[in-house]
Amino acid sequence: MSTSAPKRPNILFIMSDDHASHAISAYGSRINETPNIDRISEGGMRFDNCFCTNSICTPSRAAILTGQYNHINGVKTLGDSFDGRQTTFPKLLQQDGYQTAIVGKWHLGHGGNADPTGFDYWSILPDQGDYHNPVMIEMGVSQKFDGYVTDIITDKSLDWLKNRDKNRPFMLMCHHKAPHRHWEPDEKHMHLYEDIDIPEPETFYDDYATRSQAAVNAKMRIEDLHELDTKGAPPAGLTPEQEKKWKYQRYIKDYLRCIASVDDNVGRLLDYLDEEDEANDTIVIYTSDQGFFLGDHGWFDKRFMYEESLRMPFLIRYPRAIEAGTVSDTMILNVDFAPTFLDYAGHPIPETMQGHSIREVLGGAAPADWRTSMYYRYWMHLDGCHEVYSHYGIRTQQYKLIYYYAQALGTTDSRDESKPPEWEMFDLAKDPYELNNVYSLPEYEQTVKALTREMEQLMSDVGDEPLH
Ligand SMILES: [Ca+2]
Structure with missing residues (x-):
């Protein structure tokens, strides 16, 4: 050796x-x-x-x-x-x-x-x-x-x-x-999966109840796929649900x-x-x-x-x-x-x-x-395509807190004071698919406070600043 x-x-x-x-x-x-x-x-x-x-x-x-x-x-x-x-x-x-x-x-x-x-x-x-x-x-x-x-x-x-x-x-x-x-x-893979249906995910029919307007208004729904994405138009006569599946x-x-x-x-x-x-x-x-x-x-x-x-x-x-x-x-x-x-x-x-x-x-x-825990931030507010809102947040081992701060258009670091910011919080242990926003529930009040403090500490640690 x-x-x-x-x-x-x-x-x-x-x-x-x-x-x-x-x-x-x-x-x-x-x-x-x-x-x-x-x-x-x-x-x-x-x-x-x-x-x-x-x-x-x-x-x-x-x-x-x-x-x-x-x-x-x-x-x-x-x-x-x-x-x-x-x-x-x-x-x-x-x-x-x-x-x-x-x-x-x-x-x-x-x-x-x-x-x-x-x-x-x-x-x-x-x-x-x-x-x-x-x-x-x-x-x-x-x-x-x-x-x-x-x-x-x-x-x-x-x-x-x-x-x-x-x-x-x-x-x-x-x-x-x-x-x-x-x-x-x-060419080699063009016909793969041709004769089968791929299973739909658990949250395919998410109705965004309890969630932010950011989720409701995002333009990335399966319905938003266009003909370039699907390589052609859907067949005529489908119901909206059939078209989504297609x-x-x-x-x-x-x-x-x-x-x-x-x-x-x-x-x-x-x-x-x-x-x-x-x-x-x-x-x-x-x-x-x-x-x-x-x-x-x-x-x-x-x-x-x-x-x-x-x-x-x-x-x-x-x-x-x-x-x-x-x-x-x-x-x-x-x-x-x-x-x-x-x-x-x-x-x-x-x-x-x-x-x-x-x-x-x-x-x-x-x-x-x-x-x-980790700090996250997305800056491309209302990009004219997918229309996702800017947000920052924290993910710990059990929780996630997200703040959609209503970014002012044309900026990357200031709020539009005329728009309400929104919060989402998920208890990942109980809700791994993030369907149930618990931010406003009284039983999570103390957790929200602790997570908000920890998020602002993480922001500060990496040199970013909160937007109140
Ligand atoms: Ca990519």
């Missing part, structure tokens, strides 16, 4: 876009199978409480790169470009001799300071990119590629891996566009078909690590930039602090340090990823990063002072 210091691990960071954990069989999906993604959890650890700090694409990606909340890294909304001059974990790994690359979805702007920094190689989709025959911007040069985007991203990832310097560790971000709207499957089947089947391709391609990367005998020395992660509503609460999309949108899948394998087949309910956040990577690479974690390394959690036990 070698007595030399252990090698610094490779990092293979696979992330998809809008893939909810309840569409992964390792998480007990009722609607699909993901055998290759499951290989990561079978060989490592599954996290059941990994949450994003703002459930929307671009901001979550900025939080992941910087280890900071969005009011610090400057990317609060989809419209904000990322300033690549900031400290990011790829930059620090590159300085330490890691070979670094990103292939696929970037979605943090491009050109000028928004181009990826800290990567030896980058090949990204412009903005959302296309599913079929996508253009990719490779080290600043745009080129169109024939084929299906999930295959192409994997091909390019494998090409880069095969041509790397095998004497130095690598950090590769393989970031898929799929299964983002408009859910366009490839739209759900069209939506969810294409969503799951896109995931089937992601799963196949995850398998290709894992096979490569096995063939190269690199699996033991490589940290492999599968996650998504946030969760997604799969008909839950009658919705598609994300943004809300409700569980299906807040929760990120997070599966991690590293045979040298993580026991195979383990599950953790420790609360981890997207801002923890960057410090974790740096920790494993032996790089000091900058004071400016707000997340915490999960290395001890992966070793089997969370530190005694590990967080038991």
Whole structure:
């Protein structure tokens, strides 16, 4: 046995876009199978409480790169470009001799300071990119590629891996566009699920009784899916309920078909690590930039602090340090990823990063002072598309408190005094589907007060401010 210091691990960071954990069989999906993604959890650890700090694409990606909340890294909304001059974990790994690359979805702007920094190689989709025959911007040069985007991203990832310097560790971000709207499957999976009905979720007929106007008025109901989403108009003569059911089947089947391709391609990367005998020395992660509503609460999309949108899948394998087949309910956040990577690479974690390394959690036990609650904030008030209200909130192990503060239009940090703010609170132990808002019930009065204080403390800890 070698007595030399252990090698610094490779990092293979696979992330998809809008893939909810309840569409992964390792998480007990009722609607699909993901055998290759499951290989990561079978060989490592599954996290059941990994949450994003703002459930929307671009901001979550900025939080992941910087280890900071969005009011610090400057990317609060989809419209904000990322300033690549900031400290990011790829930059620090590159300085330490890691070979670094990103292939696929970037979605943090491009050109000028928004181009990826800290990567030896980058090949990204412009903005959302296309599913079929996508253009990719490779080290600043745009080129169109024939084929299906999930295959192409994997091909390019494998090409880069095969041509790397095998004497130095690598950090590769393989970031898929799929299964983002408009859910366009490839030929191979086009007919999957054709002859079956996908089960509807428990909360498919949520009537939003007891809840905020924010929930009532959100435009992300299954009924709001349009023809581009459902790849055609519903048949004539359906009742409203029949039409909702029809739209759900069209939506969810294409969503799951896109995931089937992601799963196949995850398998290709894992096979490569096995063939190269690199699996033991490589940290492999599968996650998504946030969760997604799969008909839950009658919705598609994300943004809300409700569980299906807040929760990120997070599966991690590293045979040298993580026991195979383990599950953790420790609360981890997207801002923890960057410090974790740096920790494993032996790089000091900058004071400016707000997340915490999960290395001890992966070793089997969370530190005694590990967080038991988390702070969340969504800024895209009435975006003209999904019309979700801005909100912030706290989630503890048992409760969730959400404050829809009636943001003034055209601002990101002030209230419209003419509009009433709204509160929601859920007792997750009694109401895991978040159907019953208990904020105004007398028996929860003391809990509401305590949660409000704790939320304001968390806000203050991360450098954000309450809006009264
Ligand atoms: Ca996303």
